Amino acid sequence: MLAPKGKKCLNCEYEYPSDADSFCPECGQKNSNLKVGFFSLFVNFFEESFSFDSRFLRSVYRLFRSPGLLTLEYNEGKRARFVPPLRMFLFSGLIFFFFFNLRYGADFDQVRKNLIIENEEVSEAEKKMRRDSALNEMKKDLTELLGSDIDTANLVKDLGKDTSTLRINLGGEHIKIDDFPAFMEMCQNLSPEAVVDSLGVTKEGYTRVSLIQFAKIAKDKGGNLFSFFFGSLSLMMLFMVPFISLILMLIYIRNKKYYYIDHIIFVLHFHVFVYLILALYLLLYSFTKPYWLIVFLGILIYAFIALRRVYSQSNKKTLLKLWLLTNGYFFSLFIFIMITFIISFYLF
Numbered sequence: 148m149l150a151p152k153g154k155k156c157l158n159c160e161y162e163y164p165s166d167a168d169s170f171c172p173e174c175g176q177k178n179s180n181l182k183v184g185f186f187s188l189f190v191n192f193f194e195e196s197f198s199f200d201s202r203f204l205r206s207v208y209r210l211f212r213s214p215g216l217l218t219l220e221y222n223e224g225k226r227a228r229f230v231p232p233l234r235m236f237l238f239s240g241l242i243f244f245f246f247f248n249l250r251y252g253a254d255f256d257q258v259r260k261n262l263i264i265e266n267e268e269v270s271e272a273e274k275k276m277r278r279d280s281a282l283n284e285m286k287k288d289l290t291e292l293l294g295s296d297i298d299t300a301n302l303v304k305d306l307g308k309d310t311s312t313l314r315i316n317l318g319g320e321h322i323k324i325d326d327f328p329a330f331m332e333m334c335q336n337l338s339p340e341a342v343v344d345s346l347g348v349t350k351e352g353y354t355r356v357s358l359i360q361f362a363k364i365a366k367d368k369g370g371n372l373f374s375f376f377f378g379s380l381s382l383m384m385l386f387m388v389p390f391i392s393l394i395l396m397l398i399y400i401r402n403k404k405y406y407y408i409d410h411i412i413f414v415l416h417f418h419v420f421v422y423l424i425l426a427l428y429l430l431l432y433s434f435t436k437p438y439w440l441i442v443f444l445g446i447l448i449y450a451f452i453a454l455r456r457v458y459s460q461s462n463k464k465t466l467l468k469l470w471l472l473t474n475g476y477f478f479s480l481f482i483f484i485m486i487t488f489i490i491s492f493y494l495f
Contacts, residue, residue, distance in 0.1 A: 203238070206230045210420055214449050215456035218413045222405070232415035236388070239422035240381050246429040248377070334365035360492055375495035376488055383487045387479060388414050394475040398468045399458055413457055421446055447473070 155162045156171040163171075206229040209217045217229065230238075334342050339362035348355050364372050392410040399405070428442050447469070454472075455465045 202228065202230045203235070206235060207419075207423065210416060213456070214420075215413075215453035218416045218453070218457050221412055221416075222409050232412050232419075235419045236385075236415045236422075239419045239426075240384060243422040243426040243429075244381050246426045250429045250432060334362050339363045339366065356493070360495075363495075364492075372491060372495045376491040379487050379491055383483050384418070387483050388418065390479055390483075391476060394479070395472060398471050398475075402458060405458075413453070417450060417453060420449060 156174065159171065159174045161171050161174070206217060209220070209229070221229065221232065333345065337345075339359045342362040343355055343358045346358065348358055388411060392407065392414045395410045395414060396405075396407055399410075424442060424446060428439075450472075451465060451469050454460075454469060455462065458465070458468075460468070
């Protein structure tokens with residue numbers, strides 16, 4: 148239901164030859180009167196909302212029911228019925244990171260507080276109890292993620308030690324902190340610049356900038372760094388899409404049917420599926436404790452069927468290219484995470 152039509156466009160002031168025009172031929176804005184009644188406003192809101200909802204649900208249904216079919220139909224020009232791939236990617240990513248933060252946000256914060264003892268007078272027994280609590284919490288989360296009990300001794304053994312000396316190697320320059328607990332207390336009481344000055348690093352450059360950032364992390368116990376880092380992961384995934392699409396294009400270099408943009412569409416649709424599956428996985432954690440290995444295998448099977456349908460190659464070739472794509476994907480993911488963490492370290 149549209150609001151009453153006007154005699155000229157309120158956006159570009161184009162004068163309509165008749166009141167029959169529903170859209171301005173100059174700028175494309177709807178032909179509607181500025182004075183809109185409450186009922187029209189209410190109806191227009193729900194029309195837009197349910198229009199998006201219906202298209203999103205239709206797109207998700209097609210995505211789950213027939214792997215690769217949504218990509219095929221989109222590339223064939225059947226687009227009006229479905230949500231654009233990039234919008235689906237952003238919306239499903241928002242859903243996933245919401246559930247991820249809901250599931251692990253409090254755990255990360257608690258572990259951070261327990262591993263780095265706050266600036267207060269506590270006994271050695273209390274410090275040990277806090278560290279043990281943090282290690283147990285980390286083991287619990289790792290066990291849940293892997294779906295079975297694991298030996299975390301080698302993974303977190305250094306975190307359980309009460310070390311008092313810290314050595315930092317920055318670009319070949321070695322910085323030694325003899326009394327690490329005193330250094331942490333200093334970070335709480337002084338500015339980051341003053342802390343670095345106390346270490347004898349006064350020359351401007353990479354080493355000083357890095358140490359200042361390290362002192363900032365120590366001052367707020369890593370809170371801002373990890374908040375900035377996890378907040379940047381969704382943006383990281385967006386920047387990673389063109390890179391993964393390039394790998395996919397190189398894997399199917401002999402396929403002349405699809406251009407680079409078509410590979411991007413495939414990668415976007417695949418990530419929508421992964422986001423929604425992982426969001427469902429996190430949602431069901433409290434009820435069924437599903438195993439991550441089953442989810443991972445399900446994603447691989449989905450990717451195989453989607454590649455097989457979209458690129459129309461034999462099972463043997465598709466399986467080989469899935470193996471290449473999986474290795475390239477996880478290597479790229481590792482590189483992008485490292486880059487994101489380094490950027491977060493210097494910009495948080």
